[in-house]
Amino acid sequence: MTLDNPSINPHDSYGLGRRIFRKLVHFFSYHFIIDRNRTTSTEAAGLHLKVGPGVFHPKIFLTSEFFAKFLQAQDLTGRSVVEVGTGSGILALSAAKAGAAPVLALDINPQAVATAAANAELNGLPQVEARHSNLFSAVSESEKFDIVLSSPPSFGGEPKSMADRAWHAGPGYRDILPLFDQAAARLKPGGVMYLLISSDTNAALFDHLIEKAGFTSTRIATQSIVIEEFYLYELRQRTVAAIAAE
Ligand SMILES: C[S@@+](CC[C@H](N)C(=O)[O-])C[C@H]1O[C@@H](n2cnc3c(N)ncnc32)[C@H](O)[C@@H]1O
Numbered sequence: 001m002t003l004d005n006p007s008i009n010p011h012d013s014y015g016l017g018r019r020i021f022r023k024l025v026h027f028f029s030y031h032f033i034i035d036r037n038r039t040t041s042t043e044a045a046g047l048h049l050k051v052g053p054g055v056f057h058p059k060i061f062l063t064s065e066f067f068a069k070f071l072q073a074q075d076l077t078g079r080s081v082v083e084v085g086t087g088s089g090i091l092a093l094s095a096a097k098a099g100a101a102p103v104l105a106l107d108i109n110p111q112a113v114a115t116a117a118a119n120a121e122l123n124g125l126p127q128v129e130a131r132h133s134n135l136f137s138a139v140s141e142s143e144k145f146d147i148v149l150s151s152p153p154s155f156g157g158e159p160k161s162m163a164d165r166a167w168h169a170g171p172g173y174r175d176i177l178p179l180f181d182q183a184a185a186r187l188k189p190g191g192v193m194y195l196l197i198s199s200d201t202n203a204a205l206f207d208h209l210i211e212k213a214g215f216t217s218t219r220i221a222t223q224s225i226v227i228e229e230f231y232l233y234e235l236r237q238r239t240v241a242a243i244a245a246e
Contacts, residue, residue: 022200022227026167029060030160039115045069046097048122049088052115054163056087063151063230066223067196068094070232076100076147082186083149084135084179087166089116091149092128096120100147101127108134108175109162134175136182144191148183151196152176173205180213184237193235199228214238 040051042059045068051057058064068090077099083092084106092105093116105116105128113132120128131138152169153159153176159168169175183193193215197206210217215235223230 018227025227026155030164030167044088044090045072045094047090047093047119049090049119050115050122051088052111052118054109054161055112055115056166058088058090062223062225063196063198064088064090066221066230067091067149067151067194067232070221071095071149071194072098074098079146080144080188081147081149082106082136082139082143082145084133084183085150085152085166086116086130087112089119089128089130091151092116092130093119093123093125095147095149096125096128097123103128104139104143104145105130106133106136106138108132108165111162135179136186139186141185143186144188145186146188146191148187148191148193150179150183150193152179154198154200156202173202177209180209180215180235183235184213184215187237189237191237195233195235197231197233199231210235 037053039053042049042051044059045065049058071091071094075098076095079100080102081092081095081100082104086092086105086107089105092103096103107113107116110132113130116130120126120130133139153165153167155168156171156173157168158170159165165175187193214237216238217233217235219231220234221232
């Protein structure tokens with residue numbers, strides 16, 4: 001099992017120029033978009049969304065709509081869903097629009113939690129509950145779900161602020177290292193995790209974490225933009241028979 005595109009590790013295959021360009025994009029995004037001290041409104045993936053101060057913008061950053069449209073195309077009727085790192089709530093709301101219930105939207109950023117709760121109300125989706133949580137810290141292991149969603153921060157490196165935790169997960173991805181183990185513990189048998197990563201993500205490290213947590217991964221969608229690619233993966237728990245055969 002690997003995240004099946006060797007080129008997704010930028011340290012292996014992308015030029016210095018492209019990495020510098022990405023740093024510049026982050027610099028301008030951070031100062032002019034992420035770190036704004038006001039609430040704005042937008043429409044994304046057919047949802048009306050408020051975007052609170054320091055909350056990941058679901059229209060300007062293209063990963064959100066890519067993932068949201070994938071979810072809205074599924075039939076999730078009656079499936080229980082938890083999202084780790086909900087930001088504006090766009091993915092949790094999209095799962096609810098596709099029929100999922102209940103839907104739990106988690107974020108470490110209190111502004112994101114308040115924003116996701118407000119957006120659930122705004123869009124008439126009362127089955128979405130927003131909860132403040134560091135990964136799954138606010139979810140007991142007895143709470144089980146059919147589906148886990150996550151679009152985690154793309155970069156390692158120390159976040160400058162709470163808002164910047166949408167982009168930076170600490171040196172060596174410190175802040176999200178337990179994500180896959182914790183997700184595996186909350187999935188019902190036969191459950192699935194949908195994960196969005198970027199070509200900026202350290203694929204080798206994610207591969208290791210995913211495998212250690214007992215998942216296999218399949219890439220199910222790709223979107224390319226000028227400076228980056230986005231990959232959507234489906235993770236499923238390896239069966240006892242498959243593990244025994246390894
Ligand atoms: C790339 S943004 C994605 C937001 C949203 N899911 C979307 O697609 O628009 C990552 C989100 O993860 C949250 N996050 C980062 N580290 C976290 C952690 N340890 N626990 C919970 N949420 C975290 C950030 O605050 C941010 O809202």
